[in-house]
Amino acid sequence: MPPVPETPEDLAAALSEPADLDFQLPDPEDEEIPELEFQQQLDNAWLVCDRFDLQTEIWRGRILRVVRDREKKGGEGRGTGFLNWLKEREITKSQAYSLIQLANSADTLLEDGQLEPSAIRSFSKRAFIETSKSSPEIQQLVTDAANKGDRITRREVRQLADEWMAMSSDLLPEEVKEKAANGSVPTRYLAPLVREMEKLPESHQTALQEEIAGSPDVDTVKQLTSNARSLSKYLDAAAQVQAINQTSLDVEMALEEALRVGCLNTTADLVRQASQLEQTIAKLYTTWKRVGSLADRLYVDTGASTPNLRSLLTALERISGEVIELQLDEEGERTVRLRVLSE
Known part of the structure; x- marks a missing residue:
């Protein structure tokens, strides 16, 4: 690790040898370069910039953390010095804490031994941020791949997350997991289904599980994902509609009937629109009252000398x-x- 410059002379020496990012980019007008090779050259250059940017952001986060912690220990305790430091460098508070969180995530992965220091270079910036927000199980899968030298982009992180969700979820029957294991049902289709099923009551989860177990294929997974999404929206919206809550309507039975006759999406959309309509009515009434109050106040404050204001009213x-x-x-x-x- 290079030492931190301590004097102006040290800083000048460090800046005299900047990082070598002098790429030889392909000529966009050179038609002799095959398209695949052209894209590959650009992709490689972009990847280097992405990795360089990631390590820069991590170190900026560490610097900001030191500034913040220094003030916590010896400053006034109100954060004024930290905020002034950010202001001088045109950094917002949210940006600063985002960088600090990134640095914290990097240090945690390194300290726990999950990630080798050199493996950080395998990540794109967005992939590392995605990893830092993931569950410990996903972090372990991703860092294992990075430690082996695999290139990690956000796509790889999401793919590993989908695989973990599909293979570990209790909501998917074994028949489906077997299909996922042999690749006949890609996990990228199963993960959205699991996420939607998690929002549903157990009774609806069971019905979906029985249906997918009977026909564990991609088309069924897509259809059930759509159904689960509509079920979730229906249940969420129905709980917010006063017109429904003020009656003895059996919401669950209405839902069962919608499923039976094949009009679930229409029913879910109707309930969702009803919820939005009630919210709009409430907002309309509040705004109407405000307009009336302001009009009354303006009427009192004006008179014959303000004919145009009276015309406005x-x-x-x-x-x-x-x-x-x-x-x-x-x-x-x-x-x-x-x-x-x-x-």
Whole structure:
């Protein structure tokens, strides 16, 4: 590890030998270069920049952590010095703590012995950030691959995460896991299904498990993922709709009937739109009350000397009064009128 420059002379010497990133990029107008080779050259250059950027960000995070911790120990305790340090370098507080978190993740992986220091070069910046946010099991899989020298991009991280989720989840029947193991059902299709099933009650999970066990293929997985997503949206939205909660409607039975007649997506969309409509009505009422209050205040504060302001109030009576009127088209052929009846 290179020493930290301690004097201006040391810093000048360090900067006199910058990192060698002088790439020989292909000529975009050279038609003799095959497209595959052209893309490969660019990809290689980009990968080097990505890795260099990652290690730079990690060290910046470590520097910021030192600045913060120094003030915690000997400063005023209010973070003023740290914030001033960020301000001078045009770094936002959120950016600073994001870098510190990245440095913390790197140090944790290194200290736990999961990751060899040289293996950090195998990561792209986004892949490392993705890994740092993953569960310990996923981190172990990724770092094992990095330690072996495999190139790690965000795509590899997600692929390993999908494989782990598919093979370890109790929600998938053994028949499906066997298909995943031999590659006939790719894990990239199974992971979304597991995520959606986790949101559902056990009764619906069981029904989906029985269906996929009977037909463990890609088409079934895709269809059940869509169904599970609609089920989840239906249940979430139904719990928020007052029009439903204020009745004795059996939400679960309505859902079963929608599944039986094949109109689950339509039903889920209807309930979701109903939830949005109620929220819109609540917002409309609040805004309407505010407009009326402001109009009343302005009426009191004005008089004959402000005829234009009075004309403004007159014009707004169409939407501030008990009856709200709005034209839906420029020709005025379609007009909606809403009457507000509040207790």
